[in-house]
Amino acid sequence: xxxxxxxxxxxxxxxxxxxxxxxxxxxxxxxxxxxxxxxxxxxxxxxxxxxxxxxxxxxxxxxxxxxxxxxxxxxxxxxxxxxxxxxxxxxxxxxxxxxxxxxxxxxxxxxxxxxxxxxxxxxxxxxxxxxxxxxxxxxxxxxxxxxxxxxxxxxxxxxxxxxxxxxxxxxxxxxxxxxxxxxxxxxxxxxxxxxxxxxxxxxxxxxxxxxxxxxxxxxxxxxxxxxxxxxxxx
Amino acid sequence: xxxxxxxxxxxxxxxxxxxxxxxxxxxxxxxxxxxxxxxxxxxxxxxxxxxxxxxxxxxxxxxxxxxxxxxxxxxxxxxxxxxxxxxxxxxxxxxxxxxxxxxxxxxxxxxxxxxxxxxxxxxxxxxxxxxxxxxxxxxxxxxxxxxxxxxxxxxxxxxxxxxxxxxxxxxxxxxxxxxxxxxxxxxxxxxxxxxxxxxxxxxxxxxxxxxxxxxxxxxxxxxxxxxxxxxxxxxxxxxxxxxxxxxxxxxxxxxxxxxxxxxxxxxxxxxxxxxxxxxxxxxxxxxxxx
Numbered sequence: 001x002x003x004x005x006x007x008x009x010x011x012x013x014x015x016x017x018x019x020x021x022x023x024x025x026x027x028x029x030x031x032x033x034x035x036x037x038x039x040x041x042x043x044x045x046x047x048x049x050x051x052x053x054x055x056x057x058x059x060x061x062x063x064x065x066x067x068x069x070x071x072x073x074x075x076x077x078x079x080x081x082x083x084x085x086x087x088x089x090x091x092x093x094x095x096x097x098x099x100x101x102x103x104x105x106x107x108x109x110x111x112x113x114x115x116x117x118x119x120x121x122x123x124x125x126x127x128x129x130x131x132x133x134x135x136x137x138x139x140x141x142x143x144x145x146x147x148x149x150x151x152x153x154x155x156x157x158x159x160x161x162x163x164x165x166x167x168x169x170x171x172x173x174x175x176x177x178x179x180x181x182x183x184x185x186x187x188x189x190x191x192x193x194x195x196x197x198x199x200x201x202x203x204x205x206x207x208x209x210x211x212x213x214x215x216x217x218x219x220x221x222x223x224x225x226x227x228x229x230x231x232x233x234x
Numbered sequence: 235x236x237x238x239x240x241x242x243x244x245x246x247x248x249x250x251x252x253x254x255x256x257x258x259x260x261x262x263x264x265x266x267x268x269x270x271x272x273x274x275x276x277x278x279x280x281x282x283x284x285x286x287x288x289x290x291x292x293x294x295x296x297x298x299x300x301x302x303x304x305x306x307x308x309x310x311x312x313x314x315x316x317x318x319x320x321x322x323x324x325x326x327x328x329x330x331x332x333x334x335x336x337x338x339x340x341x342x343x344x345x346x347x348x349x350x351x352x353x354x355x356x357x358x359x360x361x362x363x364x365x366x367x368x369x370x371x372x373x374x375x376x377x378x379x380x381x382x383x384x385x386x387x388x389x390x391x392x393x394x395x396x397x398x399x400x401x402x403x404x405x406x407x408x409x410x411x412x413x414x415x416x417x418x419x420x421x422x423x424x425x426x427x428x429x430x431x432x433x434x435x436x437x438x439x440x441x442x443x444x445x446x447x448x449x450x451x452x453x454x455x456x457x458x459x460x461x462x463x464x465x466x467x468x469x470x471x472x473x474x475x476x477x478x479x480x481x482x483x484x485x486x487x488x489x490x491x492x493x494x495x496x497x498x499x500x501x502x503x504x505x506x507x508x509x510x511x512x513x514x515x516x517x518x519x520x521x522x523x524x
Contacts, residue, residue, distance in 0.1 A: 050412050074415030086410040088403045098396070099403050103415035146414060 001026040001185055002047075002154055007056035009039075009046050016042045018209035019056065024154065029176065029186045031217060033193035033230055034206035040189040041083050043206070044156045047187075048080045049073050060154070075103050077153035081146070081160060083189075085139035089132025093123055096131050096142055100149025109149070116145035119175055137168040144175065148184075155179065158189045173199055193230045197221045205230060236367025241489040242482070243365070247374040247443065249481020250381035251277075254436035255458025256465065256473035257388065258429035263468050264405035265418075265425035268328045272312060272336040274455030275343075276430045279305045280437025281446030282343060285352040294357070302434045308339070309430025313423050336451065343448035354441045373442045380439045384432055385474055392470070401425065405468070453497065460500040463507045466514025475515065 002024040009017040016039045024030045032040050045051035047058060049070040058066040065073055079100070088096050097116060101109045117124035120141040126134060131142055140160060147155055157176065161169040169192065177199055179186055190196035197203045200217035205226055213226055220226050255273055262270045280301045287297035316331050357376050362369035392398040404411040404421045412418055437446065444450075461480045465472025480500060488496040507514060 048413055050409060069417065070412045071415040071417045074413075079415075080413045082410060082413055086407050086413075088406040088410060090406050091399060091402055095399050095403075099399060099411075099416070100414050102396070102400060143410075146410075150414065 001061060002187070003057075003059040004043075004047070005057045005059075007043065007046060007058065008054045009042055009051055010054050011042075015054070016209055017046065020206070020209070020211055022204050022211060022214070024185060024187050026153075026185055027180065027183060028201045029180050029188060029199060031193075031196035031200035031203040032187060032189045032206060033191070033196055033203060033220075034212075035230070036191070037208075038206040039209045040206055041158055044080060044082075044158050044187070044189055047073075047156060048078065071103060074150055077151065078156065079147040079150035079152040079154075080156035081140075081143040081158060083158040083162065085136060085143050087131040087134070087139050087142050087146070089130065091131060092128055093131055093134070093142060094127045096146050097123075097149050100146035101151070104149075104151065112149055112151065116148055119148075119178070120145055137164050140164060140168075140172065144172070148179075152184055154185045154187065156187050156189075159191060160188070161190065161192050161195065169195065193226075194221065237489070239366055239368035240370075241485045243368060243370050243374055245482035245485025246478060247377045247481070248440075248484060249461075249478035250377050251436050251440045251454070251477075252457050252461040252480050253474045253477025254381055254384060254432050255454055256461035256477045257385070257470060258433045258436075259458055259462040260468060260470050260473040261388075261401075261425045261429045261432070262422075263462075265401055266317070266328075266422045267325055268317060268332065269325075269459070269467075270312075270426075270429065271329065271332045271455055271459070272339060272451075273429060273433055273458060274451030274453070275336050275339040276305045276309060276433025276451075277437035277440075277454050278343060278446060278448065278451035279308060279339070279430075280434030281354070281441035281450070282347050282352065282437075282448065283434075284438050284441065285354055285446065286347060288354070294354070298438045301438055302431050305430040305434035305437075306427045309426040310423055312430075313426035317422070317426070318419065336455065340449055340451060347448055349448060351445045351447045352441070353445050354438075356442045360442075371443060373439075377439045377443070380435060384435060388428075388432075388470065397424075457500045460504045460507075463514055464503050466516035469514070469516045472514055472516035 004020060004022050007017055007020045020043060034040055042051055046053050049068060053066055057064060060076055060078065097113050122138055123141055123145060131139065134142060144160060160172050173195060176186055176188065188196055188200065197217040197220050203217050203220045204211050205213040213220060213223060255277060258273045259269060262268055283301035283304045284297045287300050288294050312335050316335055317328060320328060320331060356371065356373040358372045362371055392402055400416045401421055404416060404418050408418060457480060461476035462473050464480060465476025480503060484496050484499050487499045
């Protein structure tokens with residue numbers, strides 16, 4: 001479904017992605033793990049088109065998309081829940097979700113909104129409140145729900161568990177697993193590597209802008225080097 | 235009492251114009267983070283194009299419409315040719331670009347039009363209306379009513395249409411807006427076009443009272459900027475309140491203290507706001523929890 005080949009990206013003169021290649025197949029949950037500054041967020045932003053690339057190719061369903069504007073990629077079915085709960089603070093929960101479906105013209109938007117509410121009932125309760133007043137966990141749910149409102153074929157999730165309590169982390173991970181059942185392909189970026197690899201079909205470990213290891217979720221979890229470097233287990 | 239009422243109405247009238255200019259600032263600032271110092275030139279264009287079109291025999295309503303269209307086109311060109319290519323430049327760079335554009339527009343206007351003062355007839359006559367002893371020009375009601383219509387229309391657009399919410403979303407979080415598929419370049423173009431229209435309408439409404447010339451924009455931009463700062467940059471409600479307050483301050487200051495210093499009040503306001511409460515009266519609307 002998604003093929004990334006030799007992707008390069010830089011902030012000014014500092015090259016952050018030094019030729020990343022990876023694949024995501026339809027129906028998979030793929031985890032992208034790695035330390036701070038490895039380039040995980042930069043990669044997701046380049047996939048969405050909000051971070052300029054300096055080289056490489058991105059193909060989605062066989063079609064080159066690296067020259068497309070961000071909104072065109074959303075129309076193709078690639079949506080993203082960005083790092084750090086970037087909700088529209090001065091707008092209500094409901095408006096945030098509606099804007100997630102900004103490029104859609106079909107009549108099932110309300111139906112999808114109710115599905116998001118069923119997934120995260122707390123959002124239904126606070127639907128008329130301003131997103132900026134929600135707690136961190138609720139904002140995270142809203143950001144994920146907003147990305148779902150775009151009816152993604154490929155959902156990019158950037159650090160959905162960052163700064164959340166263990167209980168909420170479980171709730172979010174459960175939600176991701178249930179997305180796979182709905183046929184949504186997920187590319188998941190996480191610092192919480194063990195949790196991410198545990199639910200992922202496959203994983204990639206990013207190290208200073210390059211893919212260092214790749215394999216199935218369980219094989220990466222079992223790999224002694226990955227364990228030592230990223231899972232904090234000896 | 236009659237004197238007080240006189241100052242009150244003239245303050246509100248001129249304040250309504252400042253409010254519209256401040257709204258123009260707010261709209262562009264929200265969509266792009268740019269403080270557009272060419273905002274006053276849109277006001278000038280509104281008045282000048284209407285004056286010259288109607289002098290050429292075009293009926294006033296049509297002349298006003300042409301003026302708004304001209305301003306919108308100039309606003310869109312400003313965005314497309316000067317702001318958009320500098321995307322990613324610092325806020326200061328962009329502000330300097332708008333100051334340059336303002337000087338350019340003024341220069342071109344001096345050449346195309348002339349350097350004289352011009353007047354439009356009041357829309358519904360010029361016989362002052364007596365209100366409890368205060369002599370009020372009928373045009374004052376046009377200014378107040380027109381400003382109210384613009385404010386309400388803008389409010390309905392921002393709060394009750396998807397495109398309006400996309401503008402608010404872009405203002406709140408540009409990155410997230412792009413990630414949900416909002417074309418932020420279009421939103422910025424919309425903001426420049428909308429601001430230009432609002433400025434031009436202000437210019438058309440006020441020209442029968444204050445006259446217009448190629449260089450009225452500079453002072454209006456500064457007053458509108460002061461009003462926007464007073465209300466809290468980026469807050470539409472603040473822009474309206476700031477504009478009206480500034481107008482009243484000027485009218486009462488000129489009336490009871492000295493008319494010599496009329497224009498100084500705006501600058502005094504900027505200084506006081508910057509020293510005492512840089513976030514303005516209404517601060518930022520955003521409540522962010524980190």
